[in-house]
Amino acid sequence: MQTKDHKVLVANRGEIAIRIVQACRKLGLAFTCVYTAEDAASGHVRIARELGGDKSLCRVSSYHDANELMAVADDAGATAVHPGYGFFAEDYRFARRVSQRDRKLIFIGPSWRVIRELGDKINTKRLARSLGVPTVPGSDRPIYDEMEAEKVAQSLFEFQEQQGIRKPLVLVKASAGGGGMGIEEVYDIDLFRSVYRRIRNYALRQFKDEGVLIEQRIRDFNHLEVQVVSDRSGRNPVHFGTRNCSIQSTGLQKRVEIAPGFDPSSIEYGFDAAQVLRDITNHSLAMARKVGYDNVGTWEWIVTRDGRPFLMEVNTRIQVENGVSATIARVRGQKGVDLIAEQIRIGLGEPLGYGQEDITFEGVGVEYRLIAEDPDNRFTPWVGRVDGFGWPERPWLAMHTHVPSDDPYDIPTEFDPNLALAIIWGKDLAEARERGVEFLDTLVLEGANNAGEPLRSNVRFLRDNTGRILKF
Amino acid sequence: MFDITQLLDEIKASPYEEIVVTAPHTGVVTFADVREGARVIGPSGTWKEKKGTLLATIERERNQKPIHAVEKGEVKEVLRHLEGTFVEAGTPLVRLRHFLSRDEVLAIILKKALHLFVAPERAKYYFAPDVDKKVKASGPRSVSLHEGMDLFIMSRMKREAGLAYSGPSGVIYAVYFQHNENVDAGQPLIGVCPPDQLSLIEDVVARVQTEWEERE
Incomplete structure (x- = not known):
């Protein structure tokens, strides 16, 4: 079967669904989108109606219901499933079911064995250690038992004291959570139990899984990522550079992402930044080779102030911030790299067709996540109606959004109030920063809620933080 | 304070409610043997453990899900043109006229x-x-x-x-x-x-x- 004969089920919503549809169009592929009642006004529904062919849109009861997705795939004649991010993206059982059922579909992501191997944190850490890659200490799997949780926390406090850390700190987080939800810090072992119970109850309510992870919280660090891409052979992984995602909300959700991860050409670091970038890239590729990684993925690292990297986890999926790496990447000198299209193309079985030596980088990319929230009030989400949304088109700007700019849009309360991703390119850090500020200053974003209060957004937060990007 | 007699009279004047039974999820619909005008019953028993009248079944991934009447009432309309087709979640299947219970x-x-x-x-x-x-x-x-x-x-x-x-x-x-x-x-x-x-x-x-x- 040739690539262009495939039909892709877009098993996600919002901005990523739109980007998958656009990538499918680029590759000449048919697609089918799904949506729930709350999302009827979302841009991905609109784009599916406008651009889709026969059976290109179906209302489902839930994005979380695999039976729904399979039933729609069969009815629409889909041959592959793109999970986007979140939902089923890192669920190896889903990937396995998709590829092993009677009417088989291609899962556009790593093969289920790879997802299983790297999704299990014990395995990932064991694999990392076997290759000499340093990892973050902590519980390697979800803990369901209070006594065990306390033991792990106690050992982490002791470990930090031995390391000479003055204010040791342990992170308690809901295992099934993500994106910074359900995380609390504990400074005192005596308070651990109450925090543990709170997080456990929260996790049970929200995720129906009371597993909790306990980790050492390393303060004063930078969060870096390595973008890995590899075709189905699993033998020739390449990287698309590094990203720095250190500017986060208080709930540890990313707000600004920059590629590359450090900029030693214009900023002075207290360590050999170029060497750190080389090290994490080499470590990531070594692990990808070892497991036979066969699609796109991200290796997440924390780098301490003295320039030591620790592997945090591997995300076996495309990430929100993939576009910021693509914007600075050139393949054989050509611009216009689209990592989602590459993911689909190699996911459907095409060989990558180029090697590491063909990939170069130019300039600096900055991605802003525009969110309706109140940064002054612990980033509380804002709910209401967006009725003014616009920006001047620029050659150096790419906007990804599911929010219509010609119609009012009610933010659904089911999902995070993410409005758009803005990706900005500059020939160097100074230009990227300048353009970033120009974009934020000319952006129109207005609305009101039920009580008539004006829309709150993180635009000022993004602007205030643009000055410190890539500084450590 | 409100006037209970008046309220009761108002409700007595229009004691009905239309209930639309919709597809709980996607799937292929097969209607049960229900006709317009037929009486159906809702769930009964101490814990509502006995299901109401079967209205349709919806099949998805080789699982059949029965769809029962949620309240007692009279069948006003069966959307028969959907028989044997794949429907989206939330598609109306049957309309019932329900007489309000105590x-x-x-x-x-x-x-x-x-x-x-x-x-x-x-x-x-x-x-x-x-x-x-x-x-x-x-x-x-x-x-x-x-x-x-x-x-x-x-x-x-x-x-x-x-x-x-x-x-x-x-x-x-x-x-x-x-x-x-x-x-x-x-x-x-x-x-x-x-x-x-x-x-x-x-x-x-x-x-x-x-x-x-x-x-x-």
């Missing part, structure tokens, strides 16, 4: 008689842990409320915030929200009965019990 009439009237504590925002609501324990152990009427007590956890976008009760002291007489379902802003969460009105409310209950005739 409990439903009581609920309507109580909603007017009780003090309603409404949802300030569209969100999912849960009772706060202490209240939840009491409700589960001995029912909502065992919970006495006072101004400012922690009553709810309000959850939006997986973020949770406490919500304190405000209003007259009393017991929770009725609960209007469902676990894990969104409640729109302004919709009631609970109905509260202040102690001095308890006898009045019990009067209302007794009136409805005696005056409302259940129809098949």
Whole structure:
């Protein structure tokens, strides 16, 4: 079967669904989108109606219901499933079911064995250690038992004291959570139990899984990522550079992402930044080779102030911030790299067709996540109606959004109030920063809620933080 | 205070409600043998453990899901053109005309008689842990409320915030929200009965019990 004969089920919503549809169009592929009642006004529904062919849109009861997705795939004649991010993206059982059922579909992501191997944190850490890659200490799997949780926390406090850390700190987080939800810090072992119970109850309510992870919280660090891409052979992984995602909300959700991860050409670091970038890239590729990684993925690292990297986890999926790496990447000198299209193309079985030596980088990319929230009030989400949304088109700007700019849009309360991703390119850090500020200053974003209060957004937060990007 | 006689008369004048039975999820529909004009019954038994009349089945991934009448009533319309087709979630399948039951009439009237504590925002609501324990152990009427007590956890976008009760002291007489379902802003969460009105409310209950005739 040739690539262009495939039909892709877009098993996600919002901005990523739109980007998958656009990538499918680029590759000449048919697609089918799904949506729930709350999302009827979302841009991905609109784009599916406008651009889709026969059976290109179906209302489902839930994005979380695999039976729904399979039933729609069969009815629409889909041959592959793109999970986007979140939902089923890192669920190896889903990937396995998709590829092993009677009417088989291609899962556009790593093969289920790879997802299983790297999704299990014990395995990932064991694999990392076997290759000499340093990892973050902590519980390697979800803990369901209070006594065990306390033991792990106690050992982490002791470990930090031995390391000479003055204010040791342990992170308690809901295992099934993500994106910074359900995380609390504990400074005192005596308070651990109450925090543990709170997080456990929260996790049970929200995720129906009371597993909790306990980790050492390393303060004063930078969060870096390595973008890995590899075709189905699993033998020739390449990287698309590094990203720095250190500017986060208080709930540890990313707000600004920059590629590359450090900029030693214009900023002075207290360590050999170029060497750190080389090290994490080499470590990531070594692990990808070892497991036979066969699609796109991200290796997440924390780098301490003295320039030591620790592997945090591997995300076996495309990430929100993939576009910021693509914007600075050139393949054989050509611009216009689209990592989602590459993911689909190699996911459907095409060989990558180029090697590491063909990939170069130019300039600096900055991605802003525009969110309706109140940064002054612990980033509380804002709910209401967006009725003014616009920006001047620029050659150096790419906007990804599911929010219509010609119609009012009610933010659904089911999902995070993410409005758009803005990706900005500059020939160097100074230009990227300048353009970033120009974009934020000319952006129109207005609305009101039920009580008539004006829309709150993180635009000022993004602007205030643009000055410190890539500084450590 | 409201006039219960007038309210009852109003309800008696139009004692029906249209119920649209929709597809709970996607799948291929097969209608059961129900005709327009036929009587159907809703779930029955002490714990509503006996299902209502079978209206249709919907098949998805080789699983058949029966769709039963949720209330008793008369079949107004069966959307037969959908027979054997793949439908989206939420597609209307059958319309029923439902004659209000005694409990439903009581609920309507109580909603007017009780003090309603409404949802300030569209969100999912849960009772706060202490209240939840009491409700589960001995029912909502065992919970006495006072101004400012922690009553709810309000959850939006997986973020949770406490919500304190405000209003007259009393017991929770009725609960209007469902676990894990969104409640729109302004919709009631609970109905509260202040102690001095308890006898009045019990009067209302007794009136409805005696005056409302259940129809098949």
